[in-house]
Structure formats: structure tokens, C-alpha cells
Amino acid sequence: MQLVPAGHGLRQRDRLHLQLHALRAQGQWPAQERLAPVWERIAGNDLVVMIGDGFDEAAIALAERLAKAGRDVVHLQLLTAEERDFPFRDGHRFRDPETGEELLSDGATVRAGYLARFAEARRTLDARLQAAGIRHETGFLDEAIDAPLQRLSARHGGRGA
Numbered sequence: 001m002q003l004v005p006a007g008h009g010l011r012q013r014d015r016l017h018l019q020l021h022a023l024r025a026q027g028q029w030p031a032q033e034r035l036a037p038v039w040e041r042i043a044g045n046d047l048v049v050m051i052g053d054g055f056d057e058a059a060i061a062l063a064e065r066l067a068k069a070g071r072d073v074v075h076l077q078l079l080t081a082e083e084r085d086f087p088f089r090d091g092h093r094f095r096d097p098e099t100g101e102e103l104l105s106d107g108a109t110v111r112a113g114y115l116a117r118f119a120e121a122r123r124t125l126d127a128r129l130q131a132a133g134i135r136h137e138t139g140f141l142d143e144a145i146d147a148p149l150q151r152l153s154a155r156h157g158g159r160g161a
Contacts, residue, residue: 001030003037026098029058038062044070051076053083054125054136064132073134074152077125081142083118086111 004019029035042048048066052059054077067073082088088107095102122138129136135156139148 001034001037003041028098029056029062032058032062035062038066042066042071046071048073049076050074051078053077053079054129055121060125060128063129063134067132067134073132075129075134075136076148076152077122077136077138078148079138079140081140084140086114086118 002019004015007015048063048071050059050063050073052075054060054075060075063073063075086107088094088111090107091104092107093102093104126136135152137148137152137155139145144150
């Protein structure tokens, strides 16, 4: 976990860009006790923007806890086009970049089941975030990077992220 000092302007934007660029999808969220600096730095009514796929239980639990404590939480779910469309048709080695787990399978055989389970997981996540009062939107890597923010802002009358 790396903390970036609060700031604004182009230097802050560039600082955040450098920090985000260095990140790699791997592992799991830190244990709750390692997240103590989050609580120390994020005051009530602060805006918290969480970016990820939304399928890490610890991350969503943290978002819920922050929202319950009065923080203004926004969750931006970022997914690949392949996760959304599952374009794989032939034999394929699927590798989870976070865990390293691999699965050998025929894309056409597992496609319908995968898409159904993925859609249900997304519906469950949406309902959970909604119940916690967390504004959320999904973006895909094959669309404009600001598209989820634009949709979120439009849905909340200009009060997006």
C-alpha cells in the first residue's frame, strides 16, 4: 500500500499518474490492520474513489465500511472487453493475473456458463454497492477511459465522482 499526499493541480495529477502506472494486478488486498492509515487519512465527508474489478471481498468490505462511516465512496469497476464478451472459441489457457492460477479449456464449451456466472456476479455486486449507498459505474478497457465517470455524472445530475 502506498499513500499519496493530498494535493491538486497538474503536479498532483502527474504524481497520481506515476503511482497508478507502477501498479500491477496481483495478490490480494492488505489485511484490515494494514489499512489503518486509510482510516487515519480519510476524514468524514471525504471523497474516496476505488478503482478495480470489484470482485475482491476485502476491497468491497472496505468500501462498505468507509461508506457506513460517512465517507463519500465511488466505486469504478474496470473490466476487460474479454471479460465482458468472452470471445474465446478454441482451446485456450486462461490465466488469472492476480493469483497465477491457470485453466485449460475449450472457449466455446465454457462460454455460456462463464457469461451467465459473470453477469450474476456483476448484478450481485451492483446490488451490494447500491445497498451501501456507494455510487458505482463499470468501464471497459476498450472504451474511453473517462466513459464511466461521464455516465456516473450524468446519472447523478452532474454530481459524479
